[in-house]
Amino acid sequence: MTKGLNSALVGILTVLSCIGLKAQTTTDYGEIHGNIGVDAQYYLDDPAINTQPVPDIFRANSFLNLVYTRGNFRAGLRYEAYMPKPLLGFPVAFEGHGIPFRYAGYTLGRLDITAGNFYEQFGNGLILRSYEERALGFDNALDGIRLKYQPVDGLRLTGFIARQRFYWDFSPGNIKGFDVEITGRELLPKLDWKKWNVIFGGSFVSRYQAGQEIPNPENPTNLLEIPLNVGSFSGRFNLGYGGFQLNAEYAYKINDPNALNRFIYKPGSAAYVSAAYSTKGLGITLQAKRVENFDFRSDRNAQGNDLLLNFIPMLNKQHTYALPASIYPYAVQANSELGWQADVNFTTPKWLRNKYPTTVNLNFSMVSALDTTLTGDRYGYTSSAFDLGKQYYLDANIEIQQRLGKKTKLSMMYMYLWQNQRLVQGQGTSEDNLIAAHIAVVDATWKVAKKHTLRFELQHLATPALQNPLNPLVNGSWAMGLIEYNFNPLFFASVMNQWSYGNPDAQKQLHYPTAMVGVTLKTTRIAIGYGRQREGIICIGGVCRQVPASNGLTFSLMSSF
Amino acid sequence: MKNRFLAPCVILSLCFVATLTSQKTYTLPTAEVQDLKGQTVSTSTFSNEGKPVVISFWATWCKPCIAELSAIHEEYETWSEETGVKLIAVSIDDQRNVAKVAPFIHGRGWNYEVYCDPNGNFKRALSVNTVPHTFLLDGNGNIVWQHNAYNPGDEEHLFEMIQQVAAGKKIESK
Numbered sequence: 001m002t003k004g005l006n007s008a009l010v011g012i013l014t015v016l017s018c019i020g021l022k023a024q025t026t027t028d029y030g031e032i033h034g035n036i037g038v039d040a041q042y043y044l045d046d047p048a049i050n051t052q053p054v055p056d057i058f059r060a061n062s063f064l065n066l067v068y069t070r071g072n073f074r075a076g077l078r079y080e081a082y083m084p085k086p087l088l089g090f091p092v093a094f095e096g097h098g099i100p101f102r103y104a105g106y107t108l109g110r111l112d113i114t115a116g117n118f119y120e121q122f123g124n125g126l127i128l129r130s131y132e133e134r135a136l137g138f139d140n141a142l143d144g145i146r147l148k149y150q151p152v153d154g155l156r157l158t159g160f161i162a163r164q165r166f167y168w169d170f171s172p173g174n175i176k177g178f179d180v181e182i183t184g185r186e187l188l189p190k191l192d193w194k195k196w197n198v199i200f201g202g203s204f205v206s207r208y209q210a211g212q213e214i215p216n217p218e219n220p221t222n223l224l225e226i227p228l229n230v231g232s233f234s235g236r237f238n239l240g241y242g243g244f245q246l247n248a249e250y251a252y253k254i255n256d257p258n259a260l261n262r263f264i265y266k267p268g269s270a271a272y273v274s275a276a277y278s279t280k281g282l283g284i285t286l287q288a289k290r291v292e293n294f295d296f297r298s299d300r301n302a303q304g305n306d307l308l309l310n311f312i313p314m315l316n317k318q319h320t321y322a323l324p325a326s327i328y329p330y331a332v333q334a335n336s337e338l339g340w341q342a343d344v345n346f347t348t349p350k351w352l353r354n355k356y357p358t359t360v361n362l363n364f365s366m367v368s369a370l371d372t373t374l375t376g377d378r379y380g381y382t383s384s385a386f387d388l389g390k391q392y393y394l395d396a397n398i399e400i401q402q403r404l405g406k407k408t409k410l411s412m413m414y415m416y417l418w419q420n421q422r423l424v425q426g427q428g429t430s431e432d433n434l435i436a437a438h439i440a441v442v443d444a445t446w447k448v449a450k451k452h453t454l455r456f457e458l459q460h461l462a463t464p465a466l467q468n469p470l471n472p473l474v475n476g477s478w479a480m481g482l483i484e485y486n487f488n489p490l491f492f493a494s495v496m497n498q499w500s501y502g503n504p505d506a507q508k509q510l511h512y513p514t515a516m517v518g519v520t521l522k523t524t525r526i527a528i529g530y531g532r533q534r535e536g537i538i539c540i541g542g543v544c545r546q547v548p549a550s551n552g553l554t555f556s557l558m559s560s561f
Numbered sequence: 562m563k564n565r566f567l568a569p570c571v572i573l574s575l576c577f578v579a580t581l582t583s584q585k586t587y588t589l590p591t592a593e594v595q596d597l598k599g600q601t602v603s604t605s606t607f608s609n610e611g612k613p614v615v616i617s618f619w620a621t622w623c624k625p626c627i628a629e630l631s632a633i634h635e636e637y638e639t640w641s642e643e644t645g646v647k648l649i650a651v652s653i654d655d656q657r658n659v660a661k662v663a664p665f666i667h668g669r670g671w672n673y674e675v676y677c678d679p680n681g682n683f684k685r686a687l688s689v690n691t692v693p694h695t696f697l698l699d700g701n702g703n704i705v706w707q708h709n710a711y712n713p714g715d716e717e718h719l720f721e722m723i724q725q726v727a728a729g730k731k732i733e734s735k
Contacts, residue, residue, distance in 0.1 A: 107591075119681065197600065199598075245598065277664070281667070283667045314657050345668025347669055357670075359631075560688040560707075
């Protein structure tokens, strides 16, 4: 975008928001709301933790969302600024500022129209999910036109034609999508459904992208015949009876030679099934999936987190304590995965406890590659339906929560983790790197007095002190401690330290201390921190981002209005 | 250099204006969420027969959210009896964890009305930045109070607000 256009847009934005803010006082003109966020960091040099030279030592990522509604009409926009450069670890292509997201929409009875940017998910997301994960710098918003129509109750149709956001530009591919969903109870309300419920759905997503010249690896004097249109289909159902719920989806994609499957012509497929049972005091979930050659993007040459069209749900627990979540995280392998997960939640019944109930979560997950045989032809390989190939990841964990008295609460977790780091992180060495670790977490909350609370966390990760060239600063055992003080509902302060005391290289046994203070004023939160950030991978949802080491002062502001 | 500071300045000044002028109440936006059976539900159907409603955004992986909902669970019966309040818990778990939401809440014995917002439709419509984020609605479905984050003891403050709304008073939040 040119500077002039940018400034004009900022001007329009400011005027709009002033009108909007004024409009809030008189409902006749509709309502305007939104949110705002600023994340800034001042970088310091710290060669011990392997920081890289940062030419712009002060950087900030900021955004402002405005949503305007009046009756059946809605419109909105998001202004983003990464100035002077994006924070370290965010894609450098974000540099600059502007309005990458804007839309207007109208609901007319059973028809809903959106023009401009929108987010959408079909079924479980296997062939389409567009969403935003701001903490990762991930936004694959669609930009085009979308219609949603409900001809009768219980029948929902969605169709769109769009391109995808690509930083400050658009995807080279044009995307068309269509989804139909039938909800039994709504469509046939007169039927005696008893405890049953049923939903059927089907979707279609296709990408059109202009051709390009790619040499045929088998015969370099010839070029590959690249399909310009790539279609994918999926069918799904949800079946429930009382506390039972079964959900399954199967998706298929025709030949899609792309950079990540090394331009092979094998069709892709993905299957996902989940079964759950729950009753008061007990809940069980079982899930399984099989994914083969199913990386789907709006550009056949895109890599990393760029231009993803679909979402393959990860089937392992989403950890949030620092050591389990960040030392050896798992990342989806969209081209070859066979995995399953079991998750049980229960609360001890009254006859088994004295005063306070105990809440327990048991979780087990395992993911492997498919068992494949290379064929050397344009289809790349053949695979067995259910035989396991090399194992990627295994996670067995138990988490217990117990109130000890009126003022104290205790949470404990133990986890066994196994990972083939080479396959999961896919970098560097040709040798498998097998990691096995035991992780323990204790998290205690103590209400010191009315409005004053202290929280403590102790974490330990034990693993043999193997030399692992992938990430030398991570090797070996870790310990972590945290103390947090809260003065409700206004103020908090915390100090934390992560210590790689078990690193086989004594030079790399480092402390990563951080301190943070913040205030929360209703819906505004401001925090200032200072300390070291370990290099590593941050994963949220199914997407991961490599974060370089840093040391410095951080500032963050979040507010909604 | 001038351009470098433009964005933060615009944002900060807008934020300042917004905080100064933002109205205390607003109507609940309409968005599509899913019930625990996967059926699409419009948020325009949320109601509590003229009594207060608390809408709490949470996720199965969010520790402070679970602490908040557990703390309210211990008091929920008393709260409902006294004020008629209903709590609607909206999970922002994505497709990775949606199937676990019903077993999670039932496993804990929570008896809240629960919906899933796996692609963030409702979350965006309400400008929620992070979870937990709690909204209080009066009997007419207007949002009269909201709060972001949870620290142990915050639920007492929330209950004071609910009592004021149930008594038909204007919210006087500190």
